[in-house]
Amino acid sequence: MSKIIKSLNTVPVDNEVKTINIRNLFENNNFKPMRQEDEQGDEQDQLPSKEELAKQIEEQLQEAEKRATQIIVDAEAHAKDIRELLQLERQQAEKQIEEAIVAGREQGYQEGFVKGQQDGEQTYMSLIDQAKTIISQSEFEFEKTIDSAEPVMIDLAVALTKRIIGKHLEDNPDNWSSLLKQVMLEVREHEHVKIYVHPDWYMQTTQQKEELEQLLSHTEKLYIYPDAGLMENGCVVETQYGRIDATLDRQLQELKTLLIEKWKEGPNERSGTH
Numbered sequence: 433m434s435k436i437i438k439s440l441n442t443v444p445v446d447n448e449v450k451t452i453n454i455r456n457l458f459e460n461n462n463f464k465p466m467r468q469e470d471e472q473g474d475e476q477d478q479l480p481s482k483e484e485l486a487k488q489i490e491e492q493l494q495e496a497e498k499r500a501t502q503i504i505v506d507a508e509a510h511a512k513d514i515r516e517l518l519q520l521e522r523q524q525a526e527k528q529i530e531e532a533i534v535a536g537r538e539q540g541y542q543e544g545f546v547k548g549q550q551d552g553e554q555t556y557m558s559l560i561d562q563a564k565t566i567i568s569q570s571e572f573e574f575e576k577t578i579d580s581a582e583p584v585m586i587d588l589a590v591a592l593t594k595r596i597i598g599k600h601l602e603d604n605p606d607n608w609s610s611l612l613k614q615v616m617l618e619v620r621e622h623e624h625v626k627i628y629v630h631p632d633w634y635m636q637t638t639q640q641k642e643e644l645e646q647l648l649s650h651t652e653k654l655y656i657y658p659d660a661g662l663m664e665n666g667c668v669v670e671t672q673y674g675r676i677d678a679t680l681d682r683q684l685q686e687l688k689t690l691l692i693e694k695w696k697e698g699p700n701e702r703s704g705t706h
Contacts, residue, residue: 608633609640615669615678616647622671626655630666634658 612627619625625648629637637656645654662668666679 608636609643611667611678612637612640612644613647615667615676616644618676619669619671620648621650622648622673623650623652624672625651626657626670628657628659628662628666628668628670630662630664631658631660632664633667 616625627637627644634656641654641656645651648654659666659668663679669676669678
């Protein structure tokens with residue numbers, strides 16, 4: 433899986449504006465503050481400790497794992513119901529075949545052994561064809577149900593992750609501060625830096641403006657703007673070289689797209705083996 437927030441290329445060519453891809457800021461323990469290796473070491477001491485963040489994130493991941501497990505259990509239960517239905521239909525077809533044989537024999541004794549045998553064989557073959565059709569349709573429905581359940585599980589998993597991350601930010605605003613500081617470290621060599629945040633986070637961001645400015649070694653003044661057009665928990669940083677989209681929803685959407693692509697590869701591989 434590709435990194436959620438990619439590192440950016442900060443080297444301009446002539447006057448052309450370069451788009452800076454975002455580097456994964458959440459790998460190796462989500463929301464873990466990055467440790468500066470320069471003169472900003474004192475600021476890092478004010479961040480939540482690594483152990484505290486790890487403990488909080490571990491609790492949220494355990495909750496997500498429980499819910500994801502329940503989704504899988506429900507899907508397996510549904511698949512089990514389809515298998516049982518398939519087995520029941522097969523048993524009913526076999527029973528009908530046996531009844532047809534008995535009926536054919538009785539009819540043969542009544543109307544003549546030869547005619548009864550021919551009629552019984554025709555009925556037998558007809559029921560055999562019906563049984564094959566039922567089994568084939570049941571197997572098709574089973575595969576269809578399993579395949580259709582996978583994208584639904586992906587949607588649920590992404591939605592669950594989004595809700596957990598959003599609640600994690602609301603319950604502990606320090607995590608939002610950590611996110612901003614990590615982004616500032618990515619652009620600390622740039623001269624002109626602007627931050628656009630969702631209105632819900634504007635006040636929180638402006639309150640730590642001076643702290644963020646101290647992380648920017650070449651920026652004279654940092655500008656912060658509210659942007660109602662951003663998604664909830666949205667954050668975009670703009671420099672003279674391009675924009676960094678640190679919006680959580682955007683990163684989760686990219687993750688969902690990757691998962692859907694991986695899922696699509698599965699059915700293609702299965703169909704190629706038939």
